[in-house]
Amino acid sequence: xxxxxxxxxxxxxxxxxxxxxxxxLLAEPFLDALALAPDQRVLDAGCGTGALSAAxxxxxxxxxxxxxxxxxxxxEAARVALPQARFERGDILSLPLPTGSQDAALALxxxxxxxDPLKAVRxxxxxxxxxxxxxxxxxxxxxxFPFLRLxxxxxxxxxxxxxxxxxxxxxxPIGTPGRLGALFEAAGIRNARERDIxxxxxxxxxxDWWEPWLRGQGIVGAFATGLEPPARSRLExxxxxAWGVDGPRSFVATARMVTGEV
Numbered sequence: 001x002x003x004x005x006x007x008x009x010x011x012x013x014x015x016x017x018x019x020x021x022x023x024x025l026l027a028e029p030f031l032d033a034l035a036l037a038p039d040q041r042v043l044d045a046g047c048g049t050g051a052l053s054a055a056x057x058x059x060x061x062x063x064x065x066x067x068x069x070x071x072x073x074x075x076e077a078a079r080v081a082l083p084q085a086r087f088e089r090g091d092i093l094s095l096p097l098p099t100g101s102q103d104a105a106l107a108l109x110x111x112x113x114x115x116d117p118l119k120a121v122r123x124x125x126x127x128x129x130x131x132x133x134x135x136x137x138x139x140x141x142x143x144x145f146p147f148l149r150l151x152x153x154x155x156x157x158x159x160x161x162x163x164x165x166x167x168x169x170x171x172x173p174i175g176t177p178g179r180l181g182a183l184f185e186a187a188g189i190r191n192a193r194e195r196d197i198x199x200x201x202x203x204x205x206x207x208d209w210w211e212p213w214l215r216g217q218g219i220v221g222a223f224a225t226g227l228e229p230p231a232r233s234r235l236e237x238x239x240x241x242a243w244g245v246d247g248p249r250s251f252v253a254t255a256r257m258v259t260g261e262v
Contacts, residue, residue, distance in 0.1 A: 003083065016049055016073065017214035018221060022147075022201060023051035023109055026255055029106055029197040030137050030205055031214030032090045033257060038062055040190040043067060043122055045092045046070075050078030053085050059177055066102070068095060080231065097127040104133040109255070111183075112138050112174045113219070121187040128262045134189050137257035138181060141173035144254030150242060151213075158217040159231055165223050180258040189260035198254045206243045 030052070036042065039062040044053045058061055065085040069075050070092075078087045090096040092107065092114055105124035111117040124134050131138030139145045152170055155162030174180065177194065184192035205208045216225040224232060243249070 001104055007189055009038060015076075015217045018217050019109075020049050020051055022199070022253065023048060024055070025199040025201060026137065026197065026253075027055035027108060029199065030106075030135075030255075030257060031059060033133065033166050033195065034104075034106075034133065034135055034259065035086055036063075036104055036133065037061070040064070040203070041101065042066070043068065043097065043102045043127060045095065045096070045105060045106040045120070045125070046109040046113075047074070047078060047087065049074050050082050050085070050087065052106060052108045053087075057082060057085060066097065068092065068097075069230070071091045082248045093123060095123045095127050098127045099126050102127050102132060103129060104135070106134075107136040109138060111136055112141070115144060117174060117183055118186055120187070125187055125189055125262050130245060130262055132262050133259060134184070135257065135259040138175035138180065138254040139173075140175040140177070140196075140254050140256050142176055144175070144196070144198075144256075147209075147251040147253055151239065154238050154242050155223070155235055158234055159227075161227070162223075162235065175256045180256055183261045189262060192258055192260040196254050196257060197257050198252055200250050200252050202248065202250045203249065204248055206246045207242055208238060209243070209249070221250065241259050 007217045037062050041064045042056060044065060044067040047053055047069045050067055053065045053067050056065060067078055067085060067087040068090040072089050073086045075089045088096055093116060105128045106122060111120060114120045128134055152166040156166040181192045181194045215223040216222055
């Protein structure tokens with residue numbers, strides 16, 4: 001994907017511990033809803049470390065998967081994990097693929113992090129053959145992602161810069177119902193259909209939730225590691241109080257999914 005919104009993509013292992021674990025869970029209901037035909041040429045746009053590609057190839061070893069991501073570390077990790085697929089460093093706003101070369105173009109948890117989502121969707125449509133499928137999903141940050149809202153809302157209460165950060169990044173989430181469908185229609189994609197897909201993520205305790213952010217990946221990690229030590233300690237203390245008695249906890253997360261045809 002194209003980095004914007006202070007998104008950091010430099011450490012594949014740290015990403016797996018923070019957000020990659022969510023992508024791997026969400027890939028399953030996303031692919032269930034798509035029900036792609038076997039042996040398709042499939043683009044995984046903004047592929048990260050290859051969560052969606054791995055899930056697709058496990059279901060359909062004959063799929064011809066191409067993953068594209070702007071994070072070189074993520075691309076290298078995906079190549080090692082999935083040698084049967086093709087992974088390239090590239091920008092979703094200018095995909096390094098010929099027009100009409102794919103049967104399906106997919107983007108899982110990507111569009112909130114690009115500077116021009118409409119251009120990204122148009123690029124996905126460009127590389128998809130006539131009659132092919134374009135699909136994406138993005139967290140409903142406003143009402144469907146309490147895992148992140150716990151962090152963002154607490155930061156907004158205890159830190160002045162936390163309120164500014166939350167308002168900058170989450171005030172107008174693209175995963176709000178209706179937004180992705182309108183984006184597909186504006187891109188000229190036919191038969192755009194929206195639905196919700198949900199997963200449940202388990203954490204062994206507070207450290208399992210908090211520590212991965214300290215590796216600095218993504219928007220949340222970049223914010224946490226960018227704080228001065230006293231501010232970070234104040235935030236951690238408030239988050240521990242919000243978490244409550246330390247121990248296992250789970251979060252249900254809902255993403256808004258849209259599919260359409262070129």
